[in-house]
Amino acid sequence: MASTAFPTRDDFAALLNDSLGGEDGGFEGRVVKGTVTAIENDLAVIDVGLKSEGRVPLREFAAPGQKADLKVGDEVEVYVDRVENAHGEAMLSRDRARREAAWDKLEAEFTESARVEGVIFGRVKGGFTVDLDGAVAFLPGSQVDIRPVRDVTPLMDIPQPFQILKMDRRRGNIVVSRRAILEETRAEQRSGLIQTLAEGQIIEGVVKNITDYGAFVDLGGIDGLLHVTDLSYKRINHPNEMINIGDTVRVQIIRINRDTQRISLGMKQLESDPWEGAAAKYPIGAKLSGRVTNITEYGAFVELEAGIEGLVHVSEMSWTKKNVHPGKIVSTSQEVEVLVLEVDPEKRRISLGLKQAQSNPWDSFAERHPIGSTVEGEVKNATEFGLFIGLDGDVDGMVHMSDIAWGISGEDALALHRKGEAVSAVVLDIDVEKERISLGMKQLERGGPAAGGTAAASAGLNKNAIVTVTVLEVRDGGLEVQAGEDGAAGFIKRSDLGRDRDEQRSERFQIGQKFDAMVTGFDRAKKPTFSVKAMQIAEEKQAVAQYGSSDSGASLGDILGEALKAKTEG
DSSP states (O other): OOOOOOOOHHHHHHHHHHHHTSTTGGGTTEEEEEEEEEEETTEEEEEOSSSSOEEEEGGGGSOTTSOOOOOTTOEEEEEEEESOOTTSOBEEEHHHHHHHHHHHHHHHHHHTTOEEEEEEEEEETTEEEEEETTEEEEEEGGGSOSSOOSOOGGGTTSEEEEEEEEEETTTTEEEEESHHHHHHHHHHHHHHHHTTOOTTOEEEEEEEEEETTEEEEEOSSSEEEEEGGGTOSSOOSSGGGTOOTTOEEEEEEEEEETTTTEEEEESGGGSOOTTTTHHHHSOTTOEEEEEEEEEETTEEEEEEETTEEEEEEGGGSOSSOOSOOGGGTOOTTOEEEEEEEEEETTTTEEEEESGGGSOOHHHHHHHHSOTTOEEEEEEEEEETTEEEEEETTTEEEEEEGGGSOSSSOHHHHHTTOOTTOEEEEEEEEEETTTTEEEEESGGGTSSOGGGTHHHHHGGGOOTTOEEEEEEEEEETTEEEEEETTTOOEEEEEGGGSOSSGGGGOGGGOOTTOEEEEEEEEEOTTOOEEEEHHHHHHHHHHHHHHHHOOTTSSOOHHHHHHHHHHHHHHO
16 A cells, blocks of 8 residues: 655645745735734734734724724735735735725726715815725815815714715825715705796795895705896895895795706895886976986986986086086985986886976076177187187177177187186077077177167168168178268178179278168178168169160160269259
8 A cells, every 4th residue: 555645834835835926926916815813902913824924003904083893813804015024024904905995996986977985084285085995085175065164074084975086096096076976966956946946936035145246045955046136126236235144035036947957036026116107107397306326427327216217318417518427417316306308118218307407598598688788708718710708607608700809800809819808798699409609799899888789880770771881891701891980880791792793702892991882681689781782773773763664765774874864963
């Protein structure tokens, strides 16, 4: 019978080496199972079948914030970092084992976008550390909650769900978010709540946040926007004029967008609309009192009652102040009187006039200073065509350069006066509609104030009378002349200087030259107008009537000759 040889200890070692790849090298970098053989102070002694046992801190077997539940004989998984260190012991790690197992699981969950459970256990720069069953992840501060959280302590050391945002196993990086879980949960709640709401519904909510453009109101899990224009019918510059954070408000749902889950709310919709019957309350032409609420470059808004404002356009603010910013005429909160110019209830617009509620200074001036009267004022401005004179009632009158002085050109007459100089003038014309007052200064030089002005000087002249006139000024358009020695001054148009074109040249006359002309009428300032042409036509008619007609056989030359002869003999 053949003898049987039992394997020695060295044989078992050789077999083990063969199975692991030789000389225990196959253990390193692997997760293996081992048995707890002893617990020494805060270390667990573990046998994984190597030449020597390894020691692992007990804390690696405990969950964050808890104690390790471990005893001799327990079987555990550990990571073999090194088969033998300088002391001849195996280098084992429970944390590395858990981490490797956790990474395998997390990669699968990340691929499926599944939630993972973890525990916040520490603080680092920019965020927090999270234990994902052995793998350590980074939780950015912005991903802790939907809104900034001042104190994270209540959230630490408790299991809760997270969403993996990104992970890199080679670098050992994992980034997670708690906010993503909350937003997803909130979206589910919002979706369910929004189905219970309807447009037009009246509901109560709590003001959560206030901005310049409105307030966000919590309707019990979903927020709605209460825009500043829907707070009240009256002008509201900022929502905090009416509401504060934490206030419970009663609102009406105006619009619901179920796709974007946005809800628009209103408070003024629960009040009566002041614009109902506005056309009857504010008829055109009505004079009202109001308060200036806002001033812009194009005008001022005036509140007539709570919720109803009208616009006073800049062109309707003052009779005399043109091209002036409205802020220099009225001020905010000022009480003013206005006149209703136009009402459009559909567009919710009322046009108001500020100047129309005051007396028209042009009408007042015309009543106090009729045409022909003398006024005094200050030269406000000199232009290339005349002088602007400041008159009482805050209105201006203009003296055309041709009406400044006799006997000199308009340019020379302008040079005689300066800004700020006090002058007197005669009112020649008033156009209230166009807001124009025409003045004359030279009209006071002859037949002046002592004689009653131009009107008095013209009193001795009759229409169709033949008078001798003296040339005062020669112009392209005609002649400025004076009747008699101290009579009224008037004008002869170029076309009235004679019947023939050659006679109508004004340059053939000289200043001081005398000749006869007919008084043809008077202008609005009682200033006479003369005509040589009219005188010639009248004399011809008179000669024809006295000495014959065109059918008596005498020629026109014979008739005029006889008339001239008779006039000479007489």
